[in-house]
Amino acid sequence: MSETNSSDTETTGLKMDFLSSSALNSQTSMEKVSMIVDRVKRGDLVVIEGGLTPEEEAELIETTMREIDIENFMGIDIYTLEKDKTSFFGLSRKKTIGITIIGPANVMKEVKKKSNFLSMIANLGDTDAPVH
């Protein structure tokens, strides 16, 4: 089996999972949150198209707190990038979440965020590999 086909393959780099909104919409809130926390706890970075609902965000924080084990998993960092959404008639414009990035707090070392730009340096143990 090739390395890329195995989800259990141990990697020394940073694994990033990109999930489309349609992949998430078929899941319940609880399934979504569990899936995110499972992946982040393994050390993966999860990039989601769109955002979570406020209730799902609260559920995510709550589940994260239950999963923290002090020595190995200290929690998560969440960042979002917003985009303008114009209504059908173009009369109003409001911000919606374009992408959400969730990762282990000990990996997301340094994040610089502006309204339309996000830059992150991931901490990969001995080697500090920048991820932009």
Added chain:
Amino acid sequence: MNMPRFFRSKFFKDILNKLLGKNKVLKIGFYGHPNSGKTTLANRMTTDWIGKPIGTVSQVPHETRRVYRQEHVTVKDDGVELNFDIIDTPGIATKIDYTNFLEYGLSEEEAKERAKEATKGIIEAIKWLDDVTGVLLVIDATEDPLTQANITIMGNLEARNIPFIIVANKIDLEDATPEKINSVFPQHTVVPISALNGDNTNLLYRKMVDKFK
């Protein structure tokens, strides 16, 4: 059987109050990041109005690791009274690194214990979102207000239709920029105060009466 007039009047008044929700106890939750000054503000408020503090404060983050409740606080403004319970909650965060506590002189064992208790406190604080009737979201005006914890708290309050006031705290500090909080959240009521010195707390009490009465 005919009810005496007094009981009849009380009976109908009670029903009316229930229908209007007047018998509901106002529970004002103090939410925000660790070290934003929630307990300092709660202490300021209870000391001003009932003469005693509610909890202990410290420089070490996550000093408040369980929910504290003070019942029957009454704030008066221009003849209008606001009776409520204060719910002082632990600071909400998405991560807890016990090594941060070591900088404040805690032993490793104490730091780990504090971290464990803090995780439980955060869960408790989130659960209380289902039970509060109004919120003071306390933000440290020297820090960036656009954090995930603040966004999550506000999103949940809006989704639940819970009225809230943003308290831009620590304006006594030189690097405080409460105007930044105003510009980031222009659609919400923002009151700059110093919970430590009591600066502008009268304005906060007035806004609370307006918002939560």
